[in-house]
Amino acid sequence: xxxxxxxxxxxxxxxxxxxxxxxxxxxxxxxxxxxxxxxxxxxxxxxxxxxxxxxxxxxxxxxxxxxxxxxxxxxxxxxxxxxxxxxxxxxxxxxxxxxxxxxxxxxxxxxxxxxxxxxxxxxxxxxxxxxxxxxxxxxxxxxxxxxxxxxxxxxxxxxxxxxxxxxxxxxxxxxxxxxxxxxxxxxxxxxxxxxxxxxxxxxxxxxxxxxxxxxxxxxxxxxxxxxxxxxxxxxxxxxxxxxxxxxxxxxxxxxxxxxxxx
Ligand SMILES: NC(=O)c1ccc[n+]([C@@H]2O[C@H](COP(=O)([O-])OP(=O)(O)OC[C@H]3O[C@@H](n4cnc5c(N)ncnc54)[C@H](O)[C@@H]3O)[C@@H](O)[C@H]2O)c1
Numbered sequence: 001x002x003x004x005x006x007x008x009x010x011x012x013x014x015x016x017x018x019x020x021x022x023x024x025x026x027x028x029x030x031x032x033x034x035x036x037x038x039x040x041x042x043x044x045x046x047x048x049x050x051x052x053x054x055x056x057x058x059x060x061x062x063x064x065x066x067x068x069x070x071x072x073x074x075x076x077x078x079x080x081x082x083x084x085x086x087x088x089x090x091x092x093x094x095x096x097x098x099x100x101x102x103x104x105x106x107x108x109x110x111x112x113x114x115x116x117x118x119x120x121x122x123x124x125x126x127x128x129x130x131x132x133x134x135x136x137x138x139x140x141x142x143x144x145x146x147x148x149x150x151x152x153x154x155x156x157x158x159x160x161x162x163x164x165x166x167x168x169x170x171x172x173x174x175x176x177x178x179x180x181x182x183x184x185x186x187x188x189x190x191x192x193x194x195x196x197x198x199x200x201x202x203x204x205x206x207x208x209x210x211x212x213x214x215x216x217x218x219x220x221x222x223x224x225x226x227x228x229x230x231x232x233x234x235x236x237x238x239x240x241x242x243x244x245x246x247x248x249x250x251x252x253x254x255x256x257x258x259x260x261x262x
Contacts, residue, residue, distance in 0.1 A: 009077045010226065011035045011069075013058060013118055014087030016043035018186020019137065022215035023084050024051050026223045032082060035073045039087070060087055060114025061106070070121040081132040082226045083122045085115055088137065088154075090188065092197050093147035104150045111154035112161075119165055123174060131173035133230070135222045136162045138180040140241050144248060155180075159237050166235030175234040177225045182241025184213040208243025208256055 010027050014020035015036030024047055027034050034053035038044040041057050048055035054076055058069040073080050089110040091103070119134060126132025141152035142159045162178040169176060183189065183203040192198045204212060221240045224230055239245050250256045 008082060009033045009035070009073065009080045010082030010084065011037060011073055011080050011122055012084045012086055013037045013060065014085075014137075015053070015055070016040045016047050017086065018188055019181065019184060019215045019218045020084070020086040021047045021051075022219035023086060023222050024048070024053050026216065026219040027082070027084070027226070028052055030223055030227065032226075033077045035077055035080070037069050037073075037087075058087070060110045060118060063117055066114070066117045066121045070125070073122075074125065079125055079129050080122055081126060081129070083118070083126075083132070083134045084222050084226065085118050085122075085134065085136045086222075087114070087118075089151075091148045091151035092192070094149065095147070096149045099149050107150040107154055111151065112157050115158055116161060119161070119176070123165065123169065126174045127169060127172045132175075133226045134162075134165065134174065134176045135225045136176070136178045137218075137222075138162070138178045138237060140180055140182045140239060140245050142180060142237075143245060162237070163235045170234055175225075175230070177230070177233060177235065178237045179218060179221045179225065180237050180239045180241065181218045182207065182213050182239065182244040184215055184218055186215050205255065205258065206244050206247055207241070208247045210259065211242055213240055213242050 010032040012020050012023045015024050016038035024034050028051045036044050036048045036053050036055040037058040039059050044055040056072050059065040089107045136158050138158045139155040141148050142155040146152045159178050162176050166176040193200050218240050247256045
């Protein structure tokens with residue numbers, strides 16, 4: 001347990017999802033009191049019950065819902081000093097000319113506007129209290145071209161937005177960092193593999209380490225950045241991607257070294 005985080009209050013938006021639930025588990029292990037906030041309340045309640053957290057509904061597409069949730073957490077658990085802004089609207093690969101307009105709007109509204117409002121609503125009490133720590137969740141799609149036409153740009157914006165907040169709030173002792181996962185084996189991604197929308201083998205070939213990321217590995221990075229052990233760190237992006245980003249140029253030279261075939 002990180003002594004510095006003992007009994008403090010952390011919020012995990014998207015806490016019902018694969019990476020979010022792993023964050024709830026890890027933050028509880030580290031001694032935080034945790035609020036699971038998610039649109040999916042069936043799963044949200046399940047995760048909260050499993051790890052001894054509390055749960056409430058939030059819809060990042062609704063500004064009032066975000067403000068109401070911030071007040072609910074304060075009433076239920078006390079002042080929040082840690083925020084893991086994990087919730088996002090995911091997307092399947094497609095060509096830009098095939099982008100569905102309603103899905104474009106929904107992804108921007110949740111990932112971009114919703115994340116911005118989440119940081120503002122949960123950050124304001126941290127500013128008033130004289131400190132706190134926020135971790136946003138970007139993606140390696142923020143840094144390069146991908147077939148995720150709306151999702152990728154929102155993740156690039158989250159990287160930029162996190163730096164903006166870090167600059168604005170540093171003197172009030174509120175740190176803001178961004179964890180950028182690579183392909184992570186969550187239940188949703190596993191289901192996408194099963195439906196044939198993504199291929200785990202082609203993804204593994206693109207990683208230097210030759211394996212995909214586990215949700216608890218992303219959660220460990222988030223927990224570290226939320227803790228006082230990261231007290232000198234703000235405004236960074238931390239890829240947790242099994243070496244996917246650093247492997248990109250290897251494609252021009254025949255690809256990353258692969259295990260020898262028998
Ligand atoms: N799994 C990966 O490979 C991967 C890679 C890079 C980045 N990420 C990022 O990690 C984070 C977690 O993703 P995940 O893989 O655990 O996906 P997930 O689908 O399991 O979790 C996302 C959660 O967000 C919630 N959510 C969606 N829309 C919402 C809304 N409007 N309001 C409130 N909650 C909402 C969902 O109900 C779900 O519980 C996301 O930000 C995602 O973009 C994931």
